[in-house]
Structure formats: C-alpha cells, structure tokens
Amino acid sequence: xxxxxxxxxxxxxxxxxxxxxxxxxxxxxxxxxxxxxxxxxxxxxxxxxxxxxxxxxxxxxxxxxxxxxxxxxxxxxxxxxxxxxxxxxxxxxxxxxxxxxxxxxxxxxxxxxxxxxxxxxxxxxxxxxxxxxxxxxxxxxxxxxxxxxxxxxxxxxxxxxxxxxxxxx
Amino acid sequence: xxxxxxxxxxxxxxxxxxxxxxxxxxxxxxxxxxxxxxxxxxxxxxxxxxxxxxxxxxxxxxxxxxxxxxxxxxxxxxxxxxxxxxxxxxxxxxxxxxxxxxxxxxxxxxxxxxxxxxxxxxxxxxxxxxxxxxxxxxxxxxxxxxxxxxxxxxxxxxxxxxxxxxxxxxxxxxxx
Numbered sequence: 109x110x111x112x113x114x115x116x117x118x119x120x121x122x123x124x125x126x127x128x129x130x131x132x133x134x135x136x137x138x139x140x141x142x143x144x145x146x147x148x149x150x151x152x153x154x155x156x157x158x159x160x161x162x163x164x165x166x167x168x169x170x171x172x173x174x175x176x177x178x179x180x181x182x183x184x185x186x187x188x189x190x191x192x193x194x195x196x197x198x199x200x201x202x203x204x205x206x207x208x209x210x211x212x213x214x215x216x217x218x219x220x221x222x223x224x225x226x227x228x229x230x231x232x233x234x235x236x237x238x239x240x241x242x243x244x245x246x247x248x249x250x251x252x253x254x255x256x257x258x259x260x261x262x263x264x265x266x267x268x269x270x271x272x273x274x275x276x277x
Numbered sequence: 278x279x280x281x282x283x284x285x286x287x288x289x290x291x292x293x294x295x296x297x298x299x300x301x302x303x304x305x306x307x308x309x310x311x312x313x314x315x316x317x318x319x320x321x322x323x324x325x326x327x328x329x330x331x332x333x334x335x336x337x338x339x340x341x342x343x344x345x346x347x348x349x350x351x352x353x354x355x356x357x358x359x360x361x362x363x364x365x366x367x368x369x370x371x372x373x374x375x376x377x378x379x380x381x382x383x384x385x386x387x388x389x390x391x392x393x394x395x396x397x398x399x400x401x402x403x404x405x406x407x408x409x410x411x412x413x414x415x416x417x418x419x420x421x422x423x424x425x426x427x428x429x430x431x432x433x434x435x436x437x438x439x440x441x442x443x444x445x446x447x448x449x450x451x452x453x
Contacts, residue, residue, distance in 0.1 A: 204432075209406060
C-alpha cells in the first residue's frame with residue numbers, strides 16, 4: 109500500500125517536472141552578419157514589435173540623432189520571418205533608406221544626410237503581401253553637432269572611430 | 278599646325294578628364310549625400326548602381342547564370358535606364374558627358390567591388406539574396422522602387438553631382 113502511494117507520488121512528480129520544463133528555445137535558421145550590426149546611430153528611437161496591418165498603412169515614428177549612423181525599424185512576418193523585399197513608395201528628402209534582411213526580420217534603415225536636422229518622411233511597401241509602413245522621421249543634432257570645444261588647448265579626447273564601422277563602404 | 282591643334286585639343290581633353298576625375302575622387306565631402314532633383318534621374322542612378330552590384334556579386338560569387346537571367350528579364354527596363362542615364366550626362370555636361378559617364382561607371386564599379394572586399398567572406402552569403410529579391414519582383418516596373426531601397430549609390434560619388442542647368446544645356450545641344 110505504501111509502495112503504491114510512493115509510486116503515485118513519484119509519478120506525479122515526474123508529470124509535474126515535465127510541465128515545469130521550459131519549451132525548447134527557438135533556433136533561428138538565419139544568420140546575422142557582422143556588417144549589419146555596425147554603423148548604427150547612437151541615438152535611435154523606433155517602435156518595437158511593430159505589426160503591419162493589411163488593410164491600411166501603418167505609421168511609425170523614428171527619432172534619430174544625426175551622427176552619421178543609421179536608425180533601423182525592424183518588421184517581420186509571423187514566425188518571425190523576414191519580408192521577401194521592400195519597395196520605396198515615397199522617397200525621403202534628406203536621407204537614405206536601406207531595406208534588407210537581418211536575421212529573421214526585415215530592417216528598414218534610415219540614414220540622414222550629413223548635417224541635416226529636422227523632419228523627413230518616407231514610405232515602404234513590403235512584399236509579398238503589400239503591407240505599407242509610413243515612417244515619420246525626426247532628425248536631431250548628433251553628438252558632434254552639439255559638442256562644445258574645450259576651453260583649454262588640452263588634447264581632445266579620442267572619439268570613437270565610427271567612420272570605420274560603417275555598415276557598408 | 279594641325280598637329281599642334283590636335284596636341285592642344287588632346288591636352289585640353291586630358292586636363293578636363295583629370296579635373297573630372299579629381300572632382301569625383303577628392304571632393305567626396307562636398308558631394309556626399311547628393312541626389313538628383315528629378316526623381317527620374319535619381320532612379321537611373323539607383324538602378325545603374327543595382328545592376329553594378331549584381332554584376333559584382335555575379336563575378337565574385339559565381340552567379341553568372343542568375344545575373345544573365347536578371348539582364349534578360351529586365352532588358353527593356355535596363356535599356357531605358359541606360360538611355361536616361363546617358364541622356365543625363367549628355368544634358369548636364371554636353372560633349373564631356375560620355376567621358377564623365379565612363380568615369381562614373383568605373384568609379385561605381387570600383388566602389389561596389391571595394392564594398393565586397395570589406396565584407397570579405399560574408400559578401401557572397403549576405404548579398405546573394407539580391408538575386409532572389411529581383412527575381413521575386415512582381416513586375417519590371419517595380420525595379421526602380423526596389424533599387425531605391427537598396428542604398429547602393431556610394432555616398433562618396435553621389436548622384437547628379439555634376440548638376441548644371443540641364444534644360445539650358447539640352448536646348449543648346451538641340452539648337453546645333
């Protein structure tokens with residue numbers, strides 16, 4: 109009788125242990141290349157987990173400090189999976205847009221023109237299901253633009269070599 | 278005297294060529310981020326840069342068949358882009374247009390090739406996807422919108438960098 113109770117107890121523990129084990133981590137099938145992790149702006153604010161709707165364009169706000177780096181908006185299909193490709197439907201006036209796959213997502217990167225501060229906007233259609241995202245960009249002065257010169261002729265501190273870590277030549 | 282005249286002309290052409298080359302190679306900060314006022318001209322630069330990038334991928338990554346397939350599928354569009362691209366340089370620079378176009382194309386190819394070298398062994402696995410993407414476009418009409426989102430015009434070269442008053446030049450050419 110006691111052994112039966114012990115058996116039930118052990119069986120229950122095994123079942124509970126099975127319930128408490130975490131699900132196996134999802135293994136990504138895609139690669140993130142080092143080049144895609146370099147050259148980002150130090151200040152970049154974008155919405156996280158942006159879900160694009162099929163019936164109407166999705167709007168997103170991007171705020172980027174203009175230090176020469178890009179600011180990226182990540183979007184993905186359920187899975188997640190990257191979109192197949194992106195088409196520019198409205199060009200930015202004061203910057204460049206780069207749409208490409210980064211790992212399991214599609215990154216829409218915006219790089220403001222050198223020295224530009226102000227507002228910009230662009231729109232992208234993502235395939236295969238033609239979902240549209242309209243991005244309003246606010247470009248703020250970068251660290252170099254707001255830096256004040258040192259009052260004394262002491263040697264200037266070394267700045268990070270950001271120009272050497274641009275994502276593409 | 279004709280020899281001297283030819284010599285002077287050749288010398289003048291060489292100086293103009295050197296000046297143009299120097300303009301491309303040394304004034305990158307001035308030309309950085311420059312783009313065309315006319316979106317049509319801008320598209321011609323972007324599609325040309327895309328074609329150049331695909332050529333570099335094809336040669337570097339042994340993807341000649343896919344490059345040939347791209348050229349065949351988009352041939353009418355590429356012919357039109359090439360015509361517009363050539364017209365832009367001729368419009369903007371008159372008789373020096375063809376020479377500057379050649380210099381620009383060479384600089385563009387060199388820049389894309391240098392980009393490939395910077396990426397090293399990542400270049401082929403990372404950039405081959407461009408062939409899949411251009412093959413997946415619904416229509417050749419989408420090629421320009423696709424190229425616009427690839428940011429392939431080198432910042433140091435820019436687009437429409439020579440930019441004098443194009444309509445005036447065009448008018449003067451057509452009046453000859």
